[in-house]
Each structure stands twice: as C-alpha cells, then as structure tokens.
Amino acid sequence: MTPPAAAQRSRPGRVALPLAIAAFVAWFAADAARASFTLENLVMVAPAAAIAFVTCAILAVQAWRGPEPDTAEPAPLGPVLAMLALLAGLVLLMEEVGFDVGVLLFLIAATWLLGERRPLVLVGYALPFTVLAVLGLQAILPFPLETLVLRLP
C-alpha cells in the first residue's frame, strides 16, 4: 500500500531526529574516548552510546516505514520558527542593547506575532512588564544587569 502523500513528504523529517541524535551521541562518545580511553571514563558513555545507536536504528526504520498514529500532530511551523528566532535574537542582542531595550522589543514583537495589532495595547502591556521585570531582577541579583535606560537608584 502506498503511504499518504503527507506521510511521504514528512518522511525525511521524521527520520532526521533519530539520525541527529545518533550523530550527536557518536560525536560525544568519540570525544570522550579521545579524552581518555579508560573504563572509568567510559563506564556510562559506552553503554549509553550502544543503547542509543540500537534505538536510533529501530526508530529510523520505523519512521521511514510510516507515521505512528499517536505522533501525528500537524502544526504550522512558521510562527514557532519566528518565535524561536525572536528568542534567539533577544539572547544575542540582550547584552548589546541592554536587557531593558531587548526585553521591550521582544515583548512587542512576540505579542504582535501572536495576533495583537493594537499599538496602544502592545506598548501598554510591554512597557510596564519590562520595567517591573528588569527593575525587580536588578533588585534581586547580586551582579549587575546590563541596561540602557532602567537603573535602580
């Protein structure tokens, strides 16, 4: 029987995850073995890698053959990738532009992405939240928080 078109299209996607995990475990095991090829160093690494390879092989074959009924959860990937990109952008820029500016811009962009289009609501939510979160954290932390505008007296 021919698998449905959707299943055929997503086949490489389903196989990619077990293969990526296998590749990561192989790299880690090789790195650990390079560091020291002794029982003490590999006592957990070697069995974990062996089990991972066998399990990855089983799962890759299963994924290639067809989708499992319990894992079918179609979801639009675009908004999730956009949110992930916003988060990554925040992490990259937070120390450059300051935590306050970074958080404010992230909140406005993320809320807009999730469907809020009213400018007053966007700013009215993001601004007080940023002030509270950043000043609150500054008060709690024993080390400095890079900010552009908000600073505790």
Add this chain to the structure above:
Amino acid sequence: MIDFAALAQACSLLLSDWWPWIVVPPGLLIGLVFGAIPGLSAPIAMAVFLPLTMGMEFLPAIMFLTSVFTGGGFGGAVPAVLMNVPGTSAAVATTFDGYPMARQGHHSRALGLALAASCFGAALGYVLLLLLVDPIAEAVLLLGPLEMFAIAAWGLTLIAVLNEGSFAKGLLAGILGVVIGMIGMSARGDMRGTLGMLALIDGIPRIPALIGFFAASEMFRLMRNDFLVADAAHRRPQFGAILRGLREAFAYPGTLLRGSLIGVGIGAIPGVGAAVANLLSYAETKRRAPDPARYGRGEPRGVVASESANSSSEGGSMATLLALGIPGGSATAVMLGAFAMHNVTGGPRFITENKDIVYAIILGNLAQVVLLLGIGTVFLFGAAALVRIPVRFLVPSVLVLALLGCYSITGTMVGPITMVACAGLGYWMRQNGYPVAAVVIGLLLGPAAEAELLRSIQLSGGDPAFILTRPIAMVILLLLAASLLYPLLRRRGSRAGAPPAARRDEARSESA
C-alpha cells in the same frame, strides 16, 4: 527518641517571644512568590533575604529562612500546574499530571491537591524528624557511593515508565538526556564534549535546560490556542474547587504516605533530595496503579505523589543539616550560612548541647506547614487567575521571565542560550512524539549516577564482589528489581485470574 524536657523548653522558647511568629507569614509569602516565578526559587529567595536575618536572634532568623524554604517548596507547583514550567527540578513530576489537569479546566482542583499533598508531606517529614533526628543522621553516614548510585539508577528507571506509546522513543530521549548531562568535566577530571569552551566545564546548566525542554517548548505549542483553558466557563478561579482539591488529596492515603516516606528517606541523602524524590514517588505510584495508562493525562494521584515527596524531603534535608551540619542542597546551604552568621555550627554536638533549639526549629516548621495551608489557599486563588490571561500575552511574558530567570541562575548568557537551544530541541522532539520529560530525567540523574558509579569502582578496585559488602545497596537494588517486576507479575496474576473470555479479549486487543 524524644527528650521531653528539651521538648518542653522548646515550646517555652517558641511561646515566650513574638518574633519567631511575626517573621513566618512574610517568609511563606516570599517563598511562594519566588517559587511561583519560573527561574527563581526558594534558595535564591533565601540568599536574597539572608542579610535581613543578621539583625535577628538565631531562632527567628532560622524560622524566617525555613518559612521561605517551606513556601518556596510548594510555590514551584504553581507554574508546574498552570504553565508546565517546573521552576525547580523538585517539581518536574508535578507537571506530568498537573498540567494536563489545568488544560482540562481543573487547574484550581490540581492546585488544591498539590497544596494538601505538600502540607501533608512536609508535616509528616517534620514529625519523623522530631522522632528520629538522631537515627536518620546515623543512617545517612552509612550511605556510600554504591548506595547513591542505586538510588540514582532507581530514579532513572522512570524513563521506562514515561513512554507514551513508544518505549524506544522514551528510552532514546532518556539516553539523550544522560549524554547531554555528561557534557563537561567528568568526576575523574576528563573533559568531554566541551568543544574547548570554558563555559561548558561545569556542564550544561541543568535548570535552564529543564526550563527550555519543558516550559519554552510548551509555550511554542500553546501558540496555537487563544487561552490556556479552552472552555471559558472553566477559566474562572474557583475557590470551591481549590478546597475540593485539598480534601480530595486525602482520598489517596496510600499515595500520600508512600510519597512522603520516599521524600523523607531520599531528602536526607545529601546531594540527592527533592529532585529525585518527586520522580521516584511518581514512578512508584504509576507502577503500582491498576490503571497506569491514566497517568500523564491528568490523574490526581500523579500530582499527590510528586508533591508529597518533594515537600517531605524538606524534613529529611533538615535532618542532615541539623544532625551532621551537611547541607543536602542549595537551600540548606544558605541556611548553613545563617548558622555561621550566628556562630552556630550544625552537627552531633549542636544537637546534644542545644536539643531545645533543634526541637524549637522542628516544631516551628510544623506550625509553618499549618500556616502554609491557609496562606497558600488564598495565594492559589490569585495564582489560578493566570489561566484568564490570553495566550498572546501569557507566552511572551513566561518566555521573558524564564529567560531572565535562567540568566539569574548562571550569571552569564550561558543560561539563556541553553534555554533557547533546549526549547528548539524540545519542540522538535515533542512534534515527533518523544517524551521530553525523559530527557530531563536523564539530564538530572545520569551524571549523578555516573559519578557515584565511578567512585564505587575506585573504592572497590573494580571488584564486583564489593557489592556483597554493602547490604544497604543490595537491599536498594533488590527493591528496585522488585518494583520493576511488580507490574509484570501483577499483570500475569490478573490474566491468570481472569475468566477465559476476558483473557481472549485481552489477547485480541494486544495483537491488534
């Protein structure tokens, strides 16, 4: 056992002064708030407010810090239930059934269940501490690396319990967690998987990884919804439902008692504590359940099992702090700092010479548990209103709080970077049906199991017969084997006892 003269002195110490009582309600509230904010936790709250205790007498200072500890211990259940965010590793198992209950509109009930289980567990922990503080301390000294390895291995078997449909996926997710957890410098001093980066010498930061896998990846999934709870009628915080949850917890006395005893036992072991106790209690409850398939889908007993264990471990960790002067975790380490600030050193001598103060601390903690029940109920009513916030505001808020919390844990951008990376990986895994909870369990327990196994090998010189000289380890491993075999034996027993027609039906449904 109990020294009644010292107990009477302890009562008079507590009743002769207002100060130990005045500091408790604010301490509980501070703990609840810090526990309920993702990324923050009771140890952070205790560290922040430690300088405040400098001006206090020893007893009020310790009462204040322990009330923050007690409040924070339960506070972690709030984001675990409402947002699938285990703010600390102690609340991981609470998410398994608490969050599904919240999504079904039973958030108030789930929070009530968690509060009652927490209070019961903490109270039982302190009662046992009052009765057995000396024997607990002596027992802890008998535990070596092999026993610790056996306990960590027991926790790791939860990976097998957590698979939803595919055992292979659960196993691979767990192994992935173990491998990620082994990144960094090993207990033997070997550098593994660090890519030469100094930031990775201590390994992947656990709490940011946990928040990324659980919380952030769940926020991505939530983006498709308008509200956390789909049914508008269920979104109102229901005081009645919280009270119903409080009562309902006592409908599962076996789960409560088992969770509490596991918590006290595990909590007393330094370095293990609530992080393992909640997982072990959940695993055992699910394994023994006649209907294990209900777990992970909003089963109240799952919430009770986790919360009773993580709260009762507080009593166990206080036992080692008071009796041995050894902090079991970061919260008790801060408390040890408070001891030092007041020129007090915990340990056998402290117990012998100041039994009245030790009893006063324990009795004070018991009273805090009662107060937590009242203050916590009111707090939960406010916290349950979180489900009324539209997802378009909730998701960015939680992500920002989690990110800032991760920064506050590591003090560098390593925390936020870890969170974002684990969020992406967690979402990818969830979309493909891999249980991220198994990754987190592997991440938390794998490195501990490896370090203890390594120490056992070094101690024994690699001789397997070493295990025969460690009776406690043998008992733990036998209990582990029995707990793994119990569901299989019970299934076989129920099959043998079932009428032939039922057996045929079961066989047919399995082959299908």
